[in-house]
Amino acid sequence: MKAIVFEDFKTFPTLKDVEKPIPGPGEVLLKVAGAGACHSDVAVYNEFEEGTPGAVPPPFVLGHENSGWAEDLGPGVSGIKKGDAYLVYGPIGCGRCRACSRGQDTYCENAATNPYLGVGLGRDGGMAEYVTVPARNLVPLGDADPIAAAPLSDAGLTPYHAIKNSLPNLAGGGRYALVIGLGGLGQIGVQILKALTGATVIATDMKPEAMAKAEAAGAITVGGGEGQVERIREITGGKGVDAAFDFVGASSTVKVAAQSMARMGRCTIVGIAGGTFEWSFFTNPYEATLTNTYWGTIEDLHEVVDMYRAGQIMPEVERYSIDDGLEAYRKLQAGELSGRAVVVPHGS
Template identity: 70%
Template sequence: MRAVRHTAYHTFPTLKEVEKPTPGPGEVLLKVAGAGLCHSDVAIFHEFDEGLNPQMDPEFTLGHENSGWVEELGPGVDGLEIGSAHLVYGPVGCGHCRACTRGQDTYCENATEMPYAGIGLGRDGGVAEYVVVPARNLIPLGDADPIKAAPLSDAGLTPYHAIKLALPHLNGGGKYALVVGLGGLGLVGVQILKALTGATIIATDMKEEAMAEAEKLGAITVPGGEGQVERIREITGGKGVDAAFDFVGVGATVQTAMASAARQSRVTIVGIGNLSPYEWAFLTTPYEAELVNTYWGTVEELHEVVDMYKAGQITPQVTTYSLDEALDAYQLLVEGKIAGRAVVVPHGEK
């Protein structure tokens, strides 16, 4: 079969022929319906240095946002119908520590002993014709479109987890939420906030087309640049936002979120920008404002995300590419020219 492989650090991926995988005990072979392309993939092959994270050393197939149809069951797996559509929970922990037993493989207590960080993150992922995944990582989609659902396994789950933890700050009337960065995660984040809260949603980005999409989803938009924070605080009547979500995660965007925050608010860093630090100071920080980061989410929460998708509460903005076009799509992602989420469709759209 064909697959897009991460072959070396600081090296663009390669589309190559590899052996079709076979599911082992407790595993399932999926015929890939869709595989979302993420900026995390770009970081792996474009920015990471050898030795930074040995769990993601090449070579492996990229793709940690996957959906597909059950093709073959491994030994010991039953209860799954051949041909049924599923979304894939990407994190894979040890399976027996406290975090893993509550479905939070992202915070596996034995993560450093695992040979990979997740599906498409050291373990072969879904930018391929087929992918093998643990049966427990499958979330049934029923009749819902698996291609449009593919990005939900990260671009849906990651903002959902961050927003769900911040809900106590958004309960009640007169609340304000801020979304910084309107890429694939940020636009889904706006939809989740709209569905789960009554807060006024403020969204900010440098791209006019991204802000136009956020406005269609019900957000008030503020362009990045000079006067950005002042405009955000003006919308809130001067008090600042009750919860902010930074989907970029560089020093400048964290600074924007913190400068826009109200007292006793919560600022969550969701994006893994890591390009520059944020400098904290006591007298320039709102009192009792929480600054936290989150990573992905739980398998239970992904079931809830799929429920929202089936109910029409969230719809990812998707542009599809064939497997032959996958490398072109990654290049567009490197250049920052992808709106929403690029999804590779190895077997064509149905």
């Protein structure tokens, strides 16, 4: 079968023929419906270096945002119907620690000794015609479009978890939320905030077309650059935002988020651009929290699918064949995509 493979650090992936996988005990073979191309994939093959934190040793098939139809069941699997569509929860922990027991494999206490981080992160992923996944990691999609759903396993789950944790800060009237970075995650973040809260959503980015999409989803937009924080605080009547979500994570965007906070607000850094921030008792608003999140829980993903099936969130996707999958990564790396690239190995 055809697959897009990460073969070495600092090396662009390759399209090659590999063996079709066979599901082992407790696993399901999926006929891949869609696999989302994520900036994290670019970090895997282009930014990380061998032996550094976050580096996942090659080779393996890329793709951690996956959906597909159950094709075959491994030994011991029940409750999965062949032919049904599922969304894949990508992280895979040890399955026995406290974090994994609550469905939060991203925070597995034994991550350092696990053989891989997840599907498409050390273990072969969904940028292929077929992929095997643990049956536990499948979330049923019903009759919803699995191709458009594929990015939700990260680009939907990650903002959802961050926003869900911040809901107490956005409960009540007169609340403000700030979204920084209007790529795939930020756009869905705006949709989630509008669906789950009554807060006024402020969204900021450097690209006018990205801000136009956020405005269409109900956000008030502020362009990046000089005076950005002042304009954000002006919209809030001077008090600042009650919850901020930085989907970039660069030093400059973390600074904007922190400086836009209200007292007792919550600032969540979601993006992993490696930025840093200097904290001071005299500049941090009293009792304002600076935190971070990574992906989310299996339970969260079930709730994301519920929102998707209800029409509350809808990712914008650009579809590519498996033969054009490398072009999707090239455009992603060059910043030429307006939506989420989804590789469709078996046609639309």
